[in-house]
Amino acid sequence: MATIELKDVIKSYGGVEVIHGVSLEIADHEFMVFVGPSGCGKSTLLRMVAGLETVTDGDVLIGDKQVNALEPRYRDIAMVFQDYALYPHMTVRENMAFGLKMRKASDAEVKERLAEAADILQITPLLDRKPGQLSGGQRQRVAMGRAIVRRPSAFLFDEPLSNLDAKLRVDMRTQIKRLHALLKTTTIYVTHDQVEAMTLADRITVLRNGYIEQVGTPFDLYERPANLFVAEFIGSPAMNMVKARYVVEDGKAEAVIRDDLRITLPQYRLQNGVEVVLGIRPEHLEPSQFRAHGDAITLPAMTKILEPLGSDVIALCELGGLELTARLTPGRVSRAGESIDLVFDTAHIHLFEAQGGRRVQALTHNSVQ
Numbered sequence: 312m313a314t315i316e317l318k319d320v321i322k323s324y325g326g327v328e329v330i331h332g333v334s335l336e337i338a339d340h341e342f343m344v345f346v347g348p349s350g351c352g353k354s355t356l357l358r359m360v361a362g363l364e365t366v367t368d369g370d371v372l373i374g375d376k377q378v379n380a381l382e383p384r385y386r387d388i389a390m391v392f393q394d395y396a397l398y399p400h401m402t403v404r405e406n407m408a409f410g411l412k413m414r415k416a417s418d419a420e421v422k423e424r425l426a427e428a429a430d431i432l433q434i435t436p437l438l439d440r441k442p443g444q445l446s447g448g449q450r451q452r453v454a455m456g457r458a459i460v461r462r463p464s465a466f467l468f469d470e471p472l473s474n475l476d477a478k479l480r481v482d483m484r485t486q487i488k489r490l491h492a493l494l495k496t497t498t499i500y501v502t503h504d505q506v507e508a509m510t511l512a513d514r515i516t517v518l519r520n521g522y523i524e525q526v527g528t529p530f531d532l533y534e535r536p537a538n539l540f541v542a543e544f545i546g547s548p549a550m551n552m553v554k555a556r557y558v559v560e561d562g563k564a565e566a567v568i569r570d571d572l573r574i575t576l577p578q579y580r581l582q583n584g585v586e587v588v589l590g591i592r593p594e595h596l597e598p599s600q601f602r603a604h605g606d607a608i609t610l611p612a613m614t615k616i617l618e619p620l621g622s623d624v625i626a627l628c629e630l631g632g633l634e635l636t637a638r639l640t641p642g643r644v645s646r647a648g649e650s651i652d653l654v655f656d657t658a659h660i661h662l663f664e665a666q667g668g669r670r671v672q673a674l675t676h677n678s679v680q
């Protein structure tokens with residue numbers, strides 16, 4: 312078992328800096344997910360931990376030991392890639408045993424560890440097949456088996472499920488979660504799928520353009536996104552973003568969306584008149600007739616497109632040129648092209664500065680911070 316730490320890590324390729332001083336501590340047993348759009352540096356960071364890329368500046372520590380110059384095979388970590396990287400001419404058994412044999416493990420030890428890993432992953436009946444005779448999901452399990460048998464102090468996963476179909480992805484996601492609950496091995500898991508990130512992670516690191524945007528538990532990121540980027544990235548359907556001006560008059564704060572559309576707000580640490588963005592999650596919008604008590608903001612809208620998902624309905628609505636997405640209980644909305652008063656509680660508003668996108672703290676007690 313091990314902690315992993317990045318200290319002011321910089322990576323440049325041919326003079327172009329792509330990771331700009333990343334610092335991060337991953338606790339022993341922790342499941343850390345790196346998430347972010349394509350090209351943000353997820354794989355590069357992971358590969359520097361693995362030792363497959365050099366660090367241009369800064370330090371990588373595994374279990375308090377600086378490993379910048381240590382070859383991958385001495386780092387005591389196992390990596391699982393998107394394309395599995397199995398040897399096609401070897402059986403599953405040989406693929407899984409290969410790394411152990413290279414490390415001169417005894418036959419008895421190889422046998423025992425293999426049996427244990429095959430049992431955990433339910434691939435015992437497949438041990439004598441070659442990778443070409445396996446489905447994608449089975450190959451993925453073999454790749455994980457190969458990592459498990461080594462009993463490394465950390466697992467590194469780089470988009471391990473992205474070649475699988477939707478149903479299998481969900482199954483394998485559960486498997487990985489179960490595996491972590493069982494083995495508790497420190498893990499870094501790279502994905503660009505925010506649902507995967509939310510469901511698997513103890514903590515998530517959101518990256519953009521080689522910088523960390525936010526680190527936190529799935530709950531932190533969902534409830535208190537630090538900026539517009541994280542707010543838009545986490546949550547599906549994405550948070551509604553409404554531009555407004557923050558105006559304080561006679562000690563009363565309002566978000567002025569248009570002259571005829573104003574929302575009373577708690578007071579924020581903001582200059583009067585500054586441009587802001589209101590964030591409202593789709594599940595916080597509701598048709599007014601289904602709301603018992605007052606104390607809410609009403610937005611008169613029109614349903615445009617309904618997407619029934621079974622458990623709920625995603626309604627794309629229009630409000631005088633604004634588009635809003637609402638996640639509604641089925642039956643609470645009947646058809647597209649219907650007038651609908653959408654209400655939401657101001658306690659659920661997220662407020663961001665339009666300039667720079669930073670989350671703003673409310674001043675009053677009892678309101679969203």
Ligand SMILES: Nc1ncnc2c1ncn2[C@@H]1O[C@H](COP(=O)(O)OP(=O)(O)OP(=O)(O)O)[C@@H](O)[C@H]1O
Pocket residue numbers: 324329347348349350351352353354355356503
């Ligand atoms: N070997 C390389 N030489 C030059 N630039 C590279 C190299 N590898 C990665 N990069 C650049 O570094 C940046 C980060 O790449 P990286 O592969 O880490 O992104 P990623 O977040 O894993 O993206 P994806 O989700 O597409 O896998 C990108 O701008 C990429 O073009």
Ligand SMILES: [Mg+2]
Pocket residue numbers: 353354355
């Ligand atoms: Mg990548």
